[in-house]
Amino acid sequence: MPLDPAAETVITAFHAGPPAVQGLVRDLRLRWAFEEIGRPYRAETFDAFAPRSAEYLQRQPFNQVPAFDDGHQPLFETGAILLYLGEQDERLLPRDPGGRWQAITWAFAALSSVEPAVSPLVVTNMIHRDKPWADPAREAFLQHTHRVLGHLSEALAGKDWIAGTFSIADILLATVLRPLDRTPGLLDGYPVVAAYKARAEGRPAFHRALADHLAAFQQHETAGEPA
Amino acid sequence: MPLDPAAETVITAFHAGPPAVQGLVRDLRLRWAFEEIGRPYRAETFDAFAPRSAEYLQRQPFNQVPAFDDGHQPLFETGAILLYLGEQDERLLPRDPGGRWQAITWAFAALSSVEPAVSPLVVTNMIHRDKPWADPAREAFLQHTHRVLGHLSEALAGKDWIAGTFSIADILLATVLRPLDRTPGLLDGYPVVAAYKARAEGRPAFHRALADHLAAFQQHETAGEPA
Known part of the structure; x- marks a missing residue:
């Protein structure tokens, strides 16, 4: 325990x-x-x-x-x-150098390439949702979200886990994606990403x-x- | 060379x-x-x-x-x-474990705690500056920027470099701060941060x-x- x-x-x-x-x-x-x-x-x-x-x-x-x-x-x-x-x-985190660095570069990618495409949406939805500018700003931010989700779909294609075997990169990437649940339907266009997130969230x-x-x-x- | x-x-x-x-x-x-x-x-x-x-x-x-x-x-x-x-x-990156992890945790902090307080401003100023919602959005984002710069000032007090000796954490933190130059006057309220940034940018x-x-x-x- x-x-x-x-x-x-x-x-x-x-x-x-x-x-x-x-x-x-x-x-x-x-x-x-x-x-x-x-x-x-x-x-x-x-x-x-x-x-x-x-x-x-x-x-x-x-x-x-x-x-x-x-x-x-x-x-x-x-x-x-x-x-x-x-x-x-x-x-x-794998011990072999190739696997280790693959996991580390994806751990940074989750935080530096994916999270910045998610956070502006989350901040707008959670903190600024009642502001008059929230709707147009959210629409503008969504363009970057869609671009990054498209790239992530390609990177995840054919993989169970982003760096090959399950690693800290998946813990970061899956939790970075979780707030997208608050934008209903957003992941519908990215079935590979949605399946990856569900696979991660399905771990005991x-x-x-x-x-x-x-x-x-x-x-x-x-x-x-x-x- | x-x-x-x-x-x-x-x-x-x-x-x-x-x-x-x-x-x-x-x-x-x-x-x-x-x-x-x-x-x-x-x-x-x-x-x-x-x-x-x-x-x-x-x-x-x-x-x-x-x-x-x-x-x-x-x-x-x-x-x-x-x-x-x-x-x-x-x-x-220092070899001793304490110094190494201090530098690593600040490297992640530059990317995950400081950059998210800078990027929404930069994106609004660079990409969305002509949108009617740019001004109120920028004002709202600035609240978080100021909060983070205040904490960073305290963390930098009395230090030349964020993790003790110069390291990858400084390369990340100083470059993350650089776009704030595009918001004139912003760093005036944070002389410790401004001096740190100038010290980093002063390295040959x-x-x-x-x-x-x-x-x-x-x-x-x-x-x-x-x-």
Whole structure:
């Protein structure tokens, strides 16, 4: 059972915040990796709206979650943390140089080529949806989203996983794609991408990670403090 | 002289394209790294507007530049390529684990925490500036830019380089900040960030890299084909 209150490895996550972000906050990426390799961890959770202490900025300089510490190496970016975990476990990152670099270049691609084609839509939909400019801006941003999804479809053709075998690149790429669910029908034109995302989300480790991610919010609500 | 027509290491870059991107295209990040370590490379350049061959997508799946190949490992994301170069040269990435991971986590932070606070402004200014929604959208995006620049100021306080010694994290962070020049006055409120950016851009290796990046455009114009 990776979620273990006595584990030395700790991450930070939310237990309350905007309902729209439940299921999308980036601690999910780390929980998924821990589940894939059965590595025990514990989660320190807090309210997304609550001010953080000044000390928290030492752990996460942008005041976000997750921060990570395993007692040896504090880290604060999911890309870096997944690379760190991958270097310790070949189920997350191949050992052979060709496979390793293929996974690393796709891990960066998920964050630097795909996420920038998704985030402007998400930000417009979640934060600015009531602004008068939201509709035309969203339409303009969608052109880039479609261009990137088209390229991604070609890159995924004939593959189960983006870098050959399952790796940290898939954890990043699949979670980067998840917010597109909030734009109904968008992935209909990209059946290869939709099937890839469903394949990733169908992994038992992903199910367990998502359940624990959501449970943090539910347990907090049940405890009587509204999320 | 790192730029060497006989070098085995090759990158792709542009020699023509929208004037606004000259000085900002990401091949600059790699040229800078090569200059820091005196590693010979050659640049295959082409027109940003010209259609690429289907084969080019094998080298760069999103049809962008730079792609990289040293005869051993083809790669296509600047973050991954800089990490690859850094693992071969400690002037780009410290060897001790603590220093190495500090640089890696900040390399990811430049791309995943800082660049997303810069890019929506850049995209709005460069691509959508004539749209009626550009001004209010820019104002809204600026809130996030200011939040991130504030956190970055605190993280940079008292440091010459973001991860202690100069590293790939600085190449990424400084180049991510460069487009903010196009929003006059923006960095005036963040003197620590402005001084950091100037310090990075003051390195002789950066000067040589930028000169070669710009020369590709100038030589092509001089050759009679308008950029």
